[in-house]
Amino acid sequence: MREPTVYVNGLFMRQSNAKISILDRGFCYGDGLFETIRVNKGKIFCLEKHIERLFDSMPQVLIDLPMTRLELAKVVKETLARNKLKNAIVRLAVTRGNTQSNIQIDYETPPTLVVNIRPFTPLPKAVYKKGIRIMLFQERANLTNGIRQRLKSCNYLSNILLKEISDKKNFMEGVVVDPDFGVTEGTTSNIFIVEKGQLKTPPLSPYVLAGITRQVVIDIARDNKIPFLEGQITKEELLNADEVFITSSGIEIVPVTQVDSNPIANKKPGILTGFIHDEFLKCVEAESKSC
Structure with a gap:
């Protein structure tokens, strides 16, 4: 090699x-x-x-x-x-x-x-067909004077430890739920939910990274006139959502079918999640052709 x-x-x-x-x-x-x-x-x-x-x-x-x-x-x-x-x-x-x-x-x-x-090593196709399990961490989102979680800092210790805990419990991702700000983000991902046809994600804040894939998803929603809201998501909203998915540059759009021990909807990836992933792949393909 x-x-x-x-x-x-x-x-x-x-x-x-x-x-x-x-x-x-x-x-x-x-x-x-x-x-x-x-x-x-x-x-x-x-x-x-x-x-x-x-x-x-x-x-x-x-x-x-x-x-x-x-x-x-x-x-x-x-x-x-x-x-x-x-x-x-x-x-x-x-x-x-x-x-x-x-x-x-x-x-x-x-x-x-x-x-x-x-x-690049892609996730198995079964992940996108069946969805993943994520674990919630109910604690203060990582914030110290002078540095914000929305900066992609090399100081990744908090993310590393939370990811290790979730991995050992056979969850693919860990997501922080702050007592004041609600659902924030995953250790390496942003999170979206779908409620009654509306797409929703936590707003950018000191606790939420301005993910590039996150923004592409938002652009897809707007271009396709999908109802969209940036707003606080409570734990209850997350658990009762019709669809949930996470995003990042390395994994693209991955459906979530279980949060802790709670199934999401019928434990199958949602229709809107699939549509957005398809549109995302079209964006990647279009940029590849235009470069």
């Missing part, structure tokens, strides 16, 4: 030769941001939207990448071309660079930029 080519701080190299300093703040503190991007038939889906989100997020965490959006897009495309992959996942990470042994920010230190690509 061909060894992957990666990009690290201005250089393309074999993955086995790639090195990051042990003083890098991404390693020491999870001090950075990342994007996960889908490649379909050799074309990068929604690359501009991912880069826009990254550039919107960097000022919020006081990281200044000395590169334009266009330059970064060229780096991503060149990394993909060197790997010769048609169906892949791009991971783009920016950290604050090396630390000087304390957490104080050194604005003279250049950031670290890494782009790596791996083959």
Whole structure:
């Protein structure tokens, strides 16, 4: 198997030769941001939207990448071309660079930029036909002074631990239900419900990531005149929904047929969920052809 080519701080190299300093703040503190991007038939889906989100997020965490959006897009495309992959996942990470042994920010230190690509492994088709089980975590959504969940931060410890708990209990995803804000999001996904033909998802907030696939779904709903609402979702609404599905770049649109021990509707993926997934695949295909 061909060894992957990666990009690290201005250089393309074999993955086995790639090195990051042990003083890098991404390693020491999870001090950075990342994007996960889908490649379909050799074309990068929604690359501009991912880069826009990254550039919107960097000022919020006081990281200044000395590169334009266009330059970064060229780096991503060149990394993909060197790997010769048609169906892949791009991971783009920016950290604050090396630390000087304390957490104080050194604005003279250049950031670290890494782009790596791996083959895309799709979920089994049975997942989309039968749906998945998700687990609820009833606790405060992750929020600390200075950082918001809506930033795609390299500090993913909370998500990792919740995902591990749900995995060990044979649930595919874990979703946080905040006592004040209701259903927020999954460890790696956004969530939608369908109530009496209306599509609904939690609004963007400090607790909800502005997912790229989430926005594509919203655009699909509007383009097809599907009733849509961004609004708080209670646990009771979720459990009594006609349909539930989750979204992310890596899994697309996945139907949920059970929440904790509660079946959703008749425990079969819903009609609207299937329609939206079909329309999403058309969007991916159309962008692949137009690139």
